[in-house]
Every structure is written in C-alpha cells, then in structure tokens.
Amino acid sequence: MTLRRVVLPEAEDELTTAFVWYEAQRDGLGAEFFEAIEATMAQAVKDPLRWARVVRR
Template identity: 40%
Template sequence: MKHQIIIRPEAENDLRESFLWYEEKRLGLGHDFLLQIEAGLKFIQRNPELTTVEYKEARKHIIKKFPYKIIYLTTVRL
C-alpha cells in the first residue's frame, strides 16, 4: 500500500537550495540529487517502517550518493 507523503515548506526550501548548490558545482548534479530524493521518497512511501528510528517517532532514510537523509514521521489516519 502506498502512503501519502507531505513535504513541509521548510524541506521544499532546503531541497531547492541544495539543487541550486549542486547545479552550481556541476551541471546536471542538481538533477541527480533530486532523482535520489525522489527514489528515497518512493521507498518511504512503499516501506515506511523499514528504515531506522532517528529520534523518538522520527525515522530516517539515507540518500544514496549525497550527504543527506530524509527525516519523517508516520501517522495513522482513522
């Protein structure tokens, strides 16, 4: 079952800034970064409980090839 992912505005800003920084370093690197973020989000969407707990209920997914991790919470909707 796919779960809904909600990205906070602060996280969107961080992603935008990181994309621009990587693009400045090498053309196309920002795109590669976003592809890895997208792959991480898809993994979380399908397997939210398969990652490690970072702090209390917050979980983390490590992004491949980049020094980033996605921190997220899972909630149950009734």
C-alpha cells in the same frame, strides 16, 4: 493502510537551495540529487517500516 508523502514548505526550500548549489558545482548534478531524493521518498512510501515514523501533534 494508504500513506501519503508530506513535504513541509521549509523542506522544499532546503531542497531547492541544495539543488541550486549542486547545479553550480556541476551541470546536471542538481538533477541527480533531486532524483536520489525522489527515489528515497518513493521507497519510504512503498516500505514505511524501514523509516522512522513522525507524528504530528
């Protein structure tokens, strides 16, 4: 089974807002946040049974 990562536009907007907020707290913190999100998403694609399944209707 081939899985693909889907990030909704609303989620992208929230991630961008969070990135900007973290960067304002400390230079480089936004990048650390984004790297953590990317790593988590990669784990979800690699081992999907660890995560809840979302089905579009």
